[in-house]
Every structure is written in structure tokens, then in C-alpha cells.
Amino acid sequence: MTDPWTLANDKARRAKVTLAPLTTVEDADLLNEVIGVTWGGQHLDREVVRALAISGNTSWGAFDGERLIGFVLGWAGVDDDGLHVHSHMLASIPDRRHAGVGEALKLAQRAHALDQGIDVVRWTFDPMVARNAWLNLGKLGVVVDRFARSFYGDMSDAINQGERSDRVTVAWNLRREPGPYVVAADPIDLVMRSPGAGPQPAVADAAPTTAARIEVPAEYHDLRVADPELGAAWRDAVAGALERCLDAGMRGAAFDRARSAYVFATPEVIEGGL
Numbered sequence: 105m106t107d108p109w110t111l112a113n114d115k116a117r118r119a120k121v122t123l124a125p126l127t128t129v130e131d132a133d134l135l136n137e138v139i140g141v142t143w144g145g146q147h148l149d150r151e152v153v154r155a156l157a158i159s160g161n162t163s164w165g166a167f168d169g170e171r172l173i174g175f176v177l178g179w180a181g182v183d184d185d186g187l188h189v190h191s192h193m194l195a196s197i198p199d200r201r202h203a204g205v206g207e208a209l210k211l212a213q214r215a216h217a218l219d220q221g222i223d224v225v226r227w228t229f230d231p232m233v234a235r236n237a238w239l240n241l242g243k244l245g246v247v248v249d250r251f252a253r254s255f256y257g258d259m260s261d262a263i264n265q266g267e268r269s270d271r272v273t274v275a276w277n278l279r280r281e282p283g284p285y286v287v288a289a290d291p292i293d294l295v296m297r298s299p300g301a302g303p304q305p306a307v308a309d310a311a312p313t314t315a316a317r318i319e320v321p322a323e324y325h326d327l328r329v330a331d332p333e334l335g336a337a338w339r340d341a342v343a344g345a346l347e348r349c350l351d352a353g354m355r356g357a358a359f360d361r362a363r364s365a366y367v368f369a370t371p372e373v374i375e376g377g378l
Contacts, residue, residue, distance in 0.1 A: 105281060108215035115211055119204035121166040123212045126175060127157035134172040135163065142195040143263055153177075160220065161189075164212040166196065166205050173200045176209040180222065185275075189217045191227035202235070207243055214278050223278050228255060228271035231342055232324040234364045241359040241366070245283050246274035247378055248356025248366070251346040267328070268336075270343055272356065280376075285357040289373040291315035294345040296365075303327065303334060305341040312352045314373055318345045319365040 116123045126135060132153035139146050153163060161179035165172050174196030181190040191213060196205040210225075217225055229236045231251070240246045250273035257269065296319045298306040303321065320342055321327045328335030349356070349368040357374045358367040371378050 105279070108211070108218050108278075111282065112208060112211035112215050115204055116166065116208040119166070119200075119208050121168055121173060121200075121205055121208060123208065124165050124167055125157070126153055126163040126165045126172075126177075129154055131163075131165065131172075134165070135175050135177075138172060138175055138195050138197055139193075141197055148177075162216060164209055164216065166209055168200075173197045174205045174209055176206075176213050178213065178225070178227070180220075181226070183226075185224070187222055188224040188226050188275075189213065189222055191225050194227075206239055210239075210244055211282065214276070214282070218278050225276040225278060226273060228273050231270060231272045231346060231366070232320055232339060234320050234322050234324065234359075237320070237359045237366065238361055240274055241356065242284050242361060243282070244276060245280060245285060246276045247285070248272045248274050248346075248368070249350070251343070251350055253343055263325070268339060270339060272346065274356075277378075284359075285378075286375040287315050287358050287367050287369040287373055288375050289315040289369060291317040291367050291369070293317050293319070294348065295319050295341045296363075305338050307341050307344065312349050312354055312368065313370075315367065315369040316345070316349055316354065317360065317363065317365045317367055318342055318349070319363055322364045 112123060129150040132150040135153060136147045139148060156163060156179055163175055163177040166174040177193040178189050178191035181188055194206055194209060253270050255269050255271035292310050294308050294316045296306050298304040321338055354368040354370050356366050356368050360367055
């Protein structure tokens with residue numbers, strides 16, 4: 105396995121940032137500036153960053169000079185599958201997105217967790233956000249193994265206000281070299297754009313068996329703002345398909361960027377195993 109910190113720092117250099125731990129109340133002020141321009145209407149109590157750091161749950165920042173442009177924040181947790189890091193927040197300022205900053209931060213979180221003897225990171229994200237799906241499944245190599253509608257209930261931040269807070273939960277195996285899984289089977293389409301009917305979702309009646317594809321809008325937030333009813337229709341269609349796949353014992357193992365679609369599969373057709 106490639107040295108985890110080498111991977112993280114190499115990615116940071118390519119993204120033109122420097123990685124550093126966030127441990128002080130002053131760091132919390134910088135972190136809250138990023139939160140403000142990312143979500144709006146949210147902030148993190150200053151003492152929380154300090155408390156996380158002294159308990160071994162160090163947040164990591166991406167700096168351009170002295171300016172914090174992104175961060176990742178999480179803490180150690182235990183569930184039925186054992187010890188893991190729960191990654192709660194990842195953000196970068198708008199003008200530095202899609203440049204590798206988020207990936208560098210996740211790689212730093214991975215390296216830090218491995219230093220502590222932790223082999224898994226878990227987090228949630230909105231399955232409707234294709235760019236996050238691509239980072240998580242297409243670059244890092246996480247697996248979707250859980251889903252819940254309205255996971256956080258009603259949210260008040262600028263991005264999520266008025267939206268049902270559906271979330272997938274993912275698991276990232278840190279002992280595996282970061283990168284996507286390959287599904288060795290042809291997936292059936294469960295949700296896709298309706299042919300000739302504009303951006304409406306079409307839902308297939310077929311039962312998922314070995315591999316299935318679930319399409320999402322490439323820019324869901326733009327679609328939702330332009331047409332809230334259409335956005336809700338897509339969210340309902342995707343939620344139903346995710347539930348069907350997980351109930352069938354499948355896992356989300358890949359993201360087809362060309363189709364803007366999740367690929368779910370049973371473990372035996374996921375190359376390299378889970």
C-alpha cells in the first residue's frame with residue numbers, strides 16, 4: 105500500500121494547498137468562515153473544534169498561504185460493525201471546488217485514521233448530488249450500504265432548507281488503495297431520464313438482481329430551483345430504487361459519470377470484493 109500521507113500530500117500539492125490540523129479556537133473561526141460560504145445559516149461552536157482535537161478527533165484544513173479554503177471534520181464512532189471514524193463535514197470555498205481540495209482532505213483524514221489504527225471511515229451524503237457521488241465512489245472508492253429518507257429531519261441551512269434530507273451512508277475501507285471498484289456485470293436501469301419526455305425520471309418495474317443502475321440529475325440543485333415538483337419526483341424515484349437495491353443485498357460500488365448514475369451490485373460481481 106502506498107504511504108497514506110504521501111498520497112494525501114501529493115494530492116494537496118496538485119490542488120495547490122497545504123494540509124494542516126485544526127486544533128485551536130482561532131482555527132474554529134477560520135472553519136466557520138468556510139461553513140458560512142458553503143451552507144449559510146450554520147456555524148460550529150468554537151469549543152467543539154478544540155474538544156475534538158484534544159480527544160484525538162483532529163479536523164484537517166486545506167490552506168492557500170494563511171487562508172483556509174477547505175476542511176474535513178469527524179470523530180471516532182462505534183456501530184454494529186465496530187470502530188470507525190464518522191466524517192461529519194467536508195467543505196471547500198466555492199471558487200476552489202472541483203480542483204482536488206476535497207479529495208486531498210479526505211486522504212488526510214484517511215492517513216490520520218490509519219495512524220490511529222482505524223480501518224474504516226463512514227459518512228452520509230445526499231444521493232442526489234452527482235459531484236459528491238463521483239468524489240466518493242468514483243475517486244475514493246467508498247461503498248453505499250445504507251439509506252434513509254429524511255435522515256436529519258427538517259434542515260435550515262441555505263442548501264437543504266425545504267428539501268427532504270435523504271442520505272446514503274457509505275463505508276470507506278482504508279486498508280484498500282483509494283480508487284473505484286469495478287462491477288463485472290451488466291446493470292439493468294432502474295431509474296433513468298424518460299426518453300423523449302425531457303428530464304422526467306422513468307422508473308423500471310424490473311426487480312434488481314445482480315447489478316443495477318440508478319441515474320440522478322447531473323445538476324440536481326439547479327433542477328430543483330427551476331422546477332421543485334420535478335426535483336421532488338426525481339428524489340422519490342431515486343429513494344425508491346436505492347431501497348430496492350439495498351433490500352436485495354446489493355451495494356453501491358461505482359458511479360458512472362457519463363450517465364450520472366450509481367451502479368449497485370451484489371458482492372460477488374464487485375471485483376476485488378468488499
